[in-house]
Amino acid sequence: MNIFVCVKQVPDTETKITPTGDGSFIETASIKWIMNPYDEFAVEQALLIKQSNPAANVTVVRVGPTKDTEALRTAMAMGADDAILVETNENLDSYSIAKALKGAIAKSGKTADIILTGKQAIDDDALQVPQVLAEMLNLPSVSVIVGFEVSGNAIKVKREIEGGALEVYELGTPCVIACNKGLNTPRYASLPGIMKAKKKPMTQLSLTDVGVSDSDRRVKYSQFRLPPEKPPGKKFEATDPAKQNDVVSQVVGLLRTEAKVI
Amino acid sequence: MDFSLTTEQREIRELANKFAKNEMIPYAQEYDERGTFPIDQFKKAWELGFINTCIPSEFGGSGFSSVDSVVISEALAYGCMGMNTAFMANDLALLPIVIGGTTEQKKKYLTPFTQEFKIASFCLTEPGNGSDAGGIKTIIKDGGDHWIINGSKMWITNAGYADLFVVYGTIDPALKHKGISALIVEAKSEGIELGKKEDKMGHRSSDTRGVRFNNVKVPKENMIGKPGDGWGIAMSTLDHSRPLVASSALGGAQRALDLSIQYSKERNQFGVPIAKHQAIQFMIAEMGMKVEAARLLTYKAAWLCDQGIRNTEVASYAKAFASDSCMQITTDAVQIYGGYGYSKEYPVEKLMRDAKLIQIYEGTSQIQRLVMARELIK
Amino acid sequence: MSNILVFTELHDGHVKHVTLEILGKLSGQSVDVAVIGDLSNDQIAELAKYGAQNVHKLKGAQLDKYSPEGYANALTNFIKTKSYDYVFAGATSMGKDLLPRLATKFDAGLASDVVNFTFENGTFAGTRPLFAGKCLAKVELNGPKPHFISIRPNALGMTTTPTSGSGAAHDVSVDAGTIRAMIKEIVKAASTKVDLTEANIIITGGRAMKNAENFKILDQMADVIGATVGASRAAVDSGFAPHSMQVGQTGKTVAPSLYIACGVSGAIQHLAGMRTSKVIVAINSDPDAPIFTKADYGIVGDLFQIVPIMTEEFKKLLGR
Numbered sequence: 001m002n003i004f005v006c007v008k009q010v011p012d013t014e015t016k017i018t019p020t021g022d023g024s025f026i027e028t029a030s031i032k033w034i035m036n037p038y039d040e041f042a043v044e045q046a047l048l049i050k051q052s053n054p055a056a057n058v059t060v061v062r063v064g065p066t067k068d069t070e071a072l073r074t075a076m077a078m079g080a081d082d083a084i085l086v087e088t089n090e091n092l093d094s095y096s097i098a099k100a101l102k103g104a105i106a107k108s109g110k111t112a113d114i115i116l117t118g119k120q121a122i123d124d125d126a127l128q129v130p131q132v133l134a135e136m137l138n139l140p141s142v143s144v145i146v147g148f149e150v151s152g153n154a155i156k157v158k159r160e161i162e163g164g165a166l167e168v169y170e171l172g173t174p175c176v177i178a179c180n181k182g183l184n185t186p187r188y189a190s191l192p193g194i195m196k197a198k199k200k201p202m203t204q205l206s207l208t209d210v211g212v213s214d215s216d217r218r219v220k221y222s223q224f225r226l227p228p229e230k231p232p233g234k235k236f237e238a239t240d241p242a243k244q245n246d247v248v249s250q251v252v253g254l255l256r257t258e259a260k261v262i
Numbered sequence: 263m264d265f266s267l268t269t270e271q272r273e274i275r276e277l278a279n280k281f282a283k284n285e286m287i288p289y290a291q292e293y294d295e296r297g298t299f300p301i302d303q304f305k306k307a308w309e310l311g312f313i314n315t316c317i318p319s320e321f322g323g324s325g326f327s328s329v330d331s332v333v334i335s336e337a338l339a340y341g342c343m344g345m346n347t348a349f350m351a352n353d354l355a356l357l358p359i360v361i362g363g364t365t366e367q368k369k370k371y372l373t374p375f376t377q378e379f380k381i382a383s384f385c386l387t388e389p390g391n392g393s394d395a396g397g398i399k400t401i402i403k404d405g406g407d408h409w410i411i412n413g414s415k416m417w418i419t420n421a422g423y424a425d426l427f428v429v430y431g432t433i434d435p436a437l438k439h440k441g442i443s444a445l446i447v448e449a450k451s452e453g454i455e456l457g458k459k460e461d462k463m464g465h466r467s468s469d470t471r472g473v474r475f476n477n478v479k480v481p482k483e484n485m486i487g488k489p490g491d492g493w494g495i496a497m498s499t500l501d502h503s504r505p506l507v508a509s510s511a512l513g514g515a516q517r518a519l520d521l522s523i524q525y526s527k528e529r530n531q532f533g534v535p536i537a538k539h540q541a542i543q544f545m546i547a548e549m550g551m552k553v554e555a556a557r558l559l560t561y562k563a564a565w566l567c568d569q570g571i572r573n574t575e576v577a578s579y580a581k582a583f584a585s586d587s588c589m590q591i592t593t594d595a596v597q598i599y600g601g602y603g604y605s606k607e608y609p610v611e612k613l614m615r616d617a618k619l620i621q622i623y624e625g626t627s628q629i630q631r632l633v634m635a636r637e638l639i640k
Numbered sequence: 641m642s643n644i645l646v647f648t649e650l651h652d653g654h655v656k657h658v659t660l661e662i663l664g665k666l667s668g669q670s671v672d673v674a675v676i677g678d679l680s681n682d683q684i685a686e687l688a689k690y691g692a693q694n695v696h697k698l699k700g701a702q703l704d705k706y707s708p709e710g711y712a713n714a715l716t717n718f719i720k721t722k723s724y725d726y727v728f729a730g731a732t733s734m735g736k737d738l739l740p741r742l743a744t745k746f747d748a749g750l751a752s753d754v755v756n757f758t759f760e761n762g763t764f765a766g767t768r769p770l771f772a773g774k775c776l777a778k779v780e781l782n783g784p785k786p787h788f789i790s791i792r793p794n795a796l797g798m799t800t801t802p803t804s805g806s807g808a809a810h811d812v813s814v815d816a817g818t819i820r821a822m823i824k825e826i827v828k829a830a831s832t833k834v835d836l837t838e839a840n841i842i843i844t845g846g847r848a849m850k851n852a853e854n855f856k857i858l859d860q861m862a863d864v865i866g867a868t869v870g871a872s873r874a875a876v877d878s879g880f881a882p883h884s885m886q887v888g889q890t891g892k893t894v895a896p897s898l899y900i901a902c903g904v905s906g907a908i909q910h911l912a913g914m915r916t917s918k919v920i921v922a923i924n925s926d927p928d929a930p931i932f933t934k935a936d937y938g939i940v941g942d943l944f945q946i947v948p949i950m951t952e953e954f955k956k957l958l959g960r
Contacts, residue, residue, distance in 0.1 A: 011771065013772070016774075017771045017774035017775050019775055026771070026775060093749070094740070094750070095744070095749060095783075098744075122771070122772060123770065123771055124770050125752075125753060125769070125770055125771070125772065126750075126752045126753070127736045127740070127752055127753070128740040128750060128752060129740075130740075131708065131737060131738075131740035131741040131744070132740045132741070132743070132744045134708075134741065135712070135740070135741045135744035135745060136744060139820075140708070140709060140819075140820035140821035141708060141741070141821065142708070142821050143708075143736070143737045144733070144736075144737070156824075158827070159737075160733075161733040161734070162732065162733050162834075162835040162837070162838055164835065164884055165826060165827060165828050166826065166827040167706070167823050167826050168823065168824045168825045168826070168827065169821050169822060169823055169824065170821075170822060170824050171820055171821040171822070172820065175820070175821065217782060217783075218743075218748065218749025218750070218781060218782055218783045219749045219750070219751055219779060219780075219781060219782075220779070220780045220781075220782060221770075221777045221778065221779055222777065222778045222780070223777060223778040224770075224775055224776070224777045225775060225776055225777070226774075226775055226776070227769070227773065227774075227775065227776055227915065227916065233920070233932070233934075233935045233936040233937055233938055234936070234937055234938070235927075235932055235935070235937075235938035235939075235940065236937070236938065236939050236940065237927075237940050237941075238939050238940060238941035238946060239925070239940060239941050239942070241945060244941060244945055244946060244949055245949055247939060247941075248939070248946060248949045248950050248953050249953050251921065251937050251939060251950075252950060252953040252954060252957055253957075254937060255898065255919065255921070255937070256957060259898075259918075259919040259936065259937075261841075261897045261898040261918065261919045262865065262898065262954070262957065262958070
């Protein structure tokens with residue numbers, strides 16, 4: 001069984017985001033890169049499948065710059081067998097990334113049985129790649145999954161929708177599964193794991209190798225900017241119980257007449 | 263000259279940071295309040311390879327350098343200085359075996375620590391002898407085919423959970439330093455009596471007790487080196503352990519700095535975040551300067567150790583500077599937090615309490631200065 | 641003028657609110673609506689009121705339940721018979737899952753989770769948050785048409801002056817094609833409240849709530865104004881509320897039109913999850929709590945005194 005896990009490297013959640021002077025993107029010089037948190041659930045799920053199916057091979061695939069390969073190394077230190085890096089310094093859109101992943105999987109020479117991804121990358125928050133990749137490969141997909149059971153060739157997954165309700169799907173392999181928080185608890189990469197990961201193979205490909213060019217760009221971003229600061233709000237003193245009724249009545253009134261939200 | 267960590271060290275640091283953030287910080291406050299021993303964290307840290315970093319690879323260890331150990335300890339102390347004391351105590355206890363033990367002793371006593379989770383305790387200090395370690399009163403008597411230990415030890419970290427003790431005693435108090443000897447003592451040996459857990463100001467999650475040795479019989483082959491080698495072994499242990507202890511202070515200081523920066527941007531006074539006030543800016547600048555200086559000293563002391571260059575002087579600089587800085591920085595962090603800083607609801611008062619101990623244990627800041635002066639003036 | 645299709649999903653047989661927001665914003669364009677399933681005449685009338693020219697009800701086998709492939713195939717069938725420049729839908733659970741696949745059927749691009757947009761010379765240009773709302777960017781689409789756009793619920797707001805359309809209803813027969821991933825069952829969540837990320841009004845309790853039991857005063861106010869109750873990380877970490885209720889960097893990112901923070905200090909990580917809320921009300925006894933720097937209306941006082949008074953005021957205002 002061949003399992004592919006698509007991972008992305010994103011700025012640490014605590015990173016302060018500063019748009020560049022010309023607004024073409026954000027300042028990346030001082031960013032600490034981490035594996036996209038949702039992708040960790042995908043890596044963990046792949047390793048759980050491998051645990052009950054030791055013959056399974058887990059390949060992690062990433063599209064991005066070579067400068068830092070933390071996400072791939074972390075995945076291999078957690079237990080993935082090998083890695084593919086499609087190297088690019090460009091900020092690709094979801095369509096191009098999905099196409100690059102498809103190309104990388106094809107180049108690996110392996111037939112994918114299960115492709116796992118995070119439900120979204122927390123940089124562009126586009127939530128597109130898993131479904132686009134599935135459609136490009138003509139495979140079924142289920143996104144935002146919080147439950148995963150496999151028995152033989154049948155997979156049963158639980159997809160979380162609005163209000164916390166769950167849609168239970170059944171499907172076969174091959175397929176694309178996009179993982180959400182709550183699916184599992186990702187393991188830590190142990191220190192011996194980090195040492196072992198150094199020796200695991202990492203294939204590097206270019207965008208040309210995977211058949212992606214400028215003409216594949218569908219979504220263009222520009223004018224990166226900080227969200228507008230709100231004008232200062234109104235603050236009312238109501239520590240004195242005698243004033244409280246008036247203050248609250250006034251604020252509730254303003255919510256209707258001024259803010260128009262009630 | 264190169265100040266950067268290797269890729270591997272960066273990954274190790276990432277992992278340790280993550281562990282500190284997810285497994286230590288969320289529990290640190292509660293464990294401190296209740297004095298809970300961090301047994302779950304200790305076991306998890308062992309599973310991930312953070313514990314017993316001093317064990318060489320030929321005996322089953324990961325073969326970490328001193329710099330690697332410092333990287334790990336700094337990150338874990340960032341999570342909780344008290345828990346890190348418990349973790350680090352294993353290394354302090356096993357280092358004498360690494361440094362002075364025979365191959366048989368290493369196989370018998372180090373390797374099991376790499377195979378299953380075990381706790382070790384280092385017993386040097388006595389009720390009447392702290393800084394004056396040469397004045398040890400615990401007696402090691404030759405009982406023919408075994409040694410017999412009698413005496414009391416004080417402030418023994420992890421004592422309540424230890425599987426193994428490394429005990430310093432003297433074969434003859436009149437010999438002073440020259441009589442000091444070190445023994446490997448299994449905790450199940452008869453005659454070991456544990457005191458009650460000390461109710462401490464800080465590092466409250468670490469288990470600290472007195473330990474009494476009443477006619478405890480120890481096999482002859484369990485002496486590290488020869489009778490009288492103890493002082494030399496203890497001194498070279500300190501050259502290894504001081505960078506580690508310094509890194510613990512460093513981690514705590516970094517946490518206090520990070521929390522101070524974060525809070526000063528959130529807290530408004532006189533209509534602006536307090537970070538806009540120069541008084542606060544100067545305190546934060548001072549903290550940053552000290553953290554970085556402490557880091558340079560700590561990493562240099564560890565690096566010298568890895569190069570096989572005598573580091574006694576720099577290790578003392580590192581230990582004293584990092585722990586004194588940590589005390590100053592955590593105190594200033596409480597000041598920046600103001601009234602909230604003094605409240606147990608916020609994390610900085612604990613840092614201040616934890617910082618104090620690092621100026622005291624493993625050679626007080628005053629003893630470090632004696633060592634420095636001796637090295638400088640000799 | 642562009643030819644636009646708005647796909648509306650049904651929630652318990654009703655058109656989702658976000659559809660009306662999109663229609664209102666598209667006033668002046670030629671807009672059709674497509675639904676998979678059936679709509680009542682009242683619902684069609686409402687869609688017409690907000691500008692729908694044609695309402696296409698797509699029907700076929702295996703479309704009674706959502707499936708990514710079935711819905712994508714059905715819509716592809718239909719869209720191919722028309723010449724739409726743009727296809728809009730809400731960035732709901734279904735919209736987020738369906739649109740990427742549907743767009744790829746046309747090799748087309750998708751601008752997801754857009755919070756505002758304009759048409760200049762018939763070309764779409766949107767604004768969307770990135771990096772968990774820490775910055776905004778302009779988003780434009782290239783390549784084959786139609787172009788696809790998903791809109792974050794509650795971001796556009798409702799127009800008060802809708803331009804009506806003719807609202808001609810059509811039944812269209814479509815083919816769901818081969819469906820390999822099929823819903824076997826739907827497990828309802830315990831709570832029937834609107835999800836935090838969809839809620840129009842959110843009331844959040846922080847550490848100052850002191851315990852889980854006290855959250856009932858927030859529930860009481862929520863019942864009056866139709867709000868969903870959330871919690872800060874501090875409250876969740878203290879065990880007052882489950883993680884599913886957490887608003888913030890490590891919880892849900894929300895953008896309701898009204899956000900009422902009760903005893904929430906406003907740590908950076910909390911602000912990250914709610915700063916795009918339209919109107920923020922903060923109740924806190926600490927006059928320097930950072931939440932006040934983000935609040936449109938701040939009340940300095942004890943939440944245990946203020947909240948019950950506010951509940952009564954809302955009751956009076958809404959006549960409940």
